[in-house]
Amino acid sequence: MSSLLIIPGTSKRLKMMVIFVHIIALGAIMANALAATIKISLFILSCLHYWLTVRRLMAKHYAIKYTEALGWELSKGGDFAPIEILASTVITTRALFLHFKYRSPAQSWKFSHKKLLLVLNDALDDEDYRWLVVKLKTTAIK
Numbered sequence: 001m002s003s004l005l006i007i008p009g010t011s012k013r014l015k016m017m018v019i020f021v022h023i024i025a026l027g028a029i030m031a032n033a034l035a036a037t038i039k040i041s042l043f044i045l046s047c048l049h050y051w052l053t054v055r056r057l058m059a060k061h062y063a064i065k066y067t068e069a070l071g072w073e074l075s076k077g078g079d080f081a082p083i084e085i086l087a088s089t090v091i092t093t094r095a096l097f098l099h100f101k102y103r104s105p106a107q108s109w110k111f112s113h114k115k116l117l118l119v120l121n122d123a124l125d126d127e128d129y130r131w132l133v134v135k136l137k138t139t140a141i142k
Helices: 014-030 035-059 105-109 126-139
Strands: 004-006 063-067 069-074 081-085 095-101 114-121
Touching: 004 126, 014 035, 014 114, 063 126, 095 126
Parallel strands: none
Antiparallel strands: 004 063, 063 069, 069 081, 081 095, 095 114
């Protein structure tokens, strides 16, 4: 397999973790000894943060592509931009912390110099996740 195209879906484990963290935060807000108006304000802010986080998770669509001719590329809903996979990328059986930077100066100017992309294994089919890990280990991470 010389080329690879991966389009991760939404991770159920990540959604559950976001829900769990926000429930714990809401419990801490209600259990503290602050005034009722401050508690209500913090409660509303926490609920707003939860809504924005879930909305962002559902709208985040990206694709990772590898070809022999062009190397690694990343798309965030538009055209593919060439990226360089950094050695600080962490690969585990459950998650991939893809650390990269854009190769073209125009893309690095628009975005921060280095980026981190979290790919959980339940966001992909088992075979796709395995192919992604193998391709990363054989082409990018030495």
